[in-house]
Amino acid sequence: MKTIIIGAGMAGLSAAQVLVEKGHQVTVLDKGRGVGGRMSTRTINNAKADHGAQYFSVKSPQFQRFINQLQNQQVIKEWQLAQRANVRYIGSSGMNTIPKNMASGLEVVLNEKVILITQNELKTESGKSYSFDKLIITIPIPQVKELFAQSGIPLSERDLGVCNAIEYDPCFAVMAVLNQPTDIISGGIILENQPVSWIADNFQKGITEVPSVTLHASAEFSRQHLESNPEEVAQMMLSSVNQWVISKNVLTFQVHRWRYSLASKRYEEPFYQIENQSIFLAGDGFGIGNVEGAFLSGYHLATHLP
Numbered sequence: 001m002k003t004i005i006i007g008a009g010m011a012g013l014s015a016a017q018v019l020v021e022k023g024h025q026v027t028v029l030d031k032g033r034g035v036g037g038r039m040s041t042r043t044i045n046n047a048k049a050d051h052g053a054q055y056f057s058v059k060s061p062q063f064q065r066f067i068n069q070l071q072n073q074q075v076i077k078e079w080q081l082a083q084r085a086n087v088r089y090i091g092s093s094g095m096n097t098i099p100k101n102m103a104s105g106l107e108v109v110l111n112e113k114v115i116l117i118t119q120n121e122l123k124t125e126s127g128k129s130y131s132f133d134k135l136i137i138t139i140p141i142p143q144v145k146e147l148f149a150q151s152g153i154p155l156s157e158r159d160l161g162v163c164n165a166i167e168y169d170p171c172f173a174v175m176a177v178l179n180q181p182t183d184i185i186s187g188g189i190i191l192e193n194q195p196v197s198w199i200a201d202n203f204q205k206g207i208t209e210v211p212s213v214t215l216h217a218s219a220e221f222s223r224q225h226l227e228s229n230p231e232e233v234a235q236m237m238l239s240s241v242n243q244w245v246i247s248k249n250v251l252t253f254q255v256h257r258w259r260y261s262l263a264s265k266r267y268e269e270p271f272y273q274i275e276n277q278s279i280f281l282a283g284d285g286f287g288i289g290n291v292e293g294a295f296l297s298g299y300h301l302a303t304h305l306p
């Protein structure tokens, strides 16, 4: 069975791991330069900063088993935030340590953006074609709809109902390199009713030796400024947190606009099959959302497939 998975994020990689064990011939395609999707870590002037997912919790036994294995291999470590009672988990050298570990041993092709799907074949921007018996798509659903539209694949009313029910919050992320760590207790702070909703001190988090912080704007602020100049948005965010991230300590910064961050409205089942096609949709838009939900979505889909 030849299975192509679009997306080397948490959902695509967890599906790939199970399907390879089942004997499928799996190829994972991703448009990015690295694996991980929204579990990404950026390096700026030797400072590392997680700029997508910051940490995650564990609720299900399937995810707990997976986490236990990665903890034994020291791919994951615990992070206790002062504002949260339960322990959280992070990648030991940044969040992308986890997808990198998952991808080892899998056939993953990077810098390969899928632009067209035809009957049992897809085409990428680089001009290559890949044939498949089954296709798993794990990219954010608005991008799935674009891909189907440009491929001329009509979606049924039911397919459209599922896709239209899934929504994501946008999020501006600012990663700033500092000349010294902050005083933020436990290295992470959740802020309410402010432009910035989260600050992480990546040095205190233990993922970088050169001090850096990650700021996330609230969904409301991000939506309001979605089409504004990102540099100006970053300046607004930095000046709003001067109390924690003192401006004279900021050496340089980068900004990233996530159009799709957390899936705020999701389809309740962990995956969905497009009607009359060997095409399956998975990812954090299905099931419980976030890092664990994305993992479970890929896992349950792969377990379900023969």
Ligand SMILES: Cc1cc2nc3c(=O)[nH]c(=O)nc-3n(C[C@H](O)[C@H](O)[C@H](O)COP(=O)(O)OP(=O)(O)OC[C@H]3O[C@@H](n4cnc5c(N)ncnc54)[C@H](O)[C@@H]3O)c2cc1C
Residues within 6 Å of the ligand: 006, 007, 008, 009, 010, 011, 012, 029, 030, 031, 032, 035, 036, 037, 038, 039, 051, 052, 053, 054, 055, 056, 057, 112, 113, 114, 115, 138, 139, 140, 143, 171, 173, 216, 258, 260, 261, 262, 263, 282, 283, 284, 285, 289, 290, 291, 292, 294
């Ligand atoms: C700013 C931010 C903060 C977050 N904070 C948290 C948090 O603290 N805790 C938590 O649990 N979750 C958090 N999340 C959510 C979490 O990161 C996601 O739920 C999860 O990583 C989604 O995984 P996925 O595999 O479904 O999708 P993705 O990680 O988005 O993977 C999809 C992949 O598809 C690739 N792709 C897209 N289009 C194409 C194409 N046409 N061709 C080929 N490849 C393509 C992308 O490059 C990407 O690698 C956060 C997300 C963001 C952005």
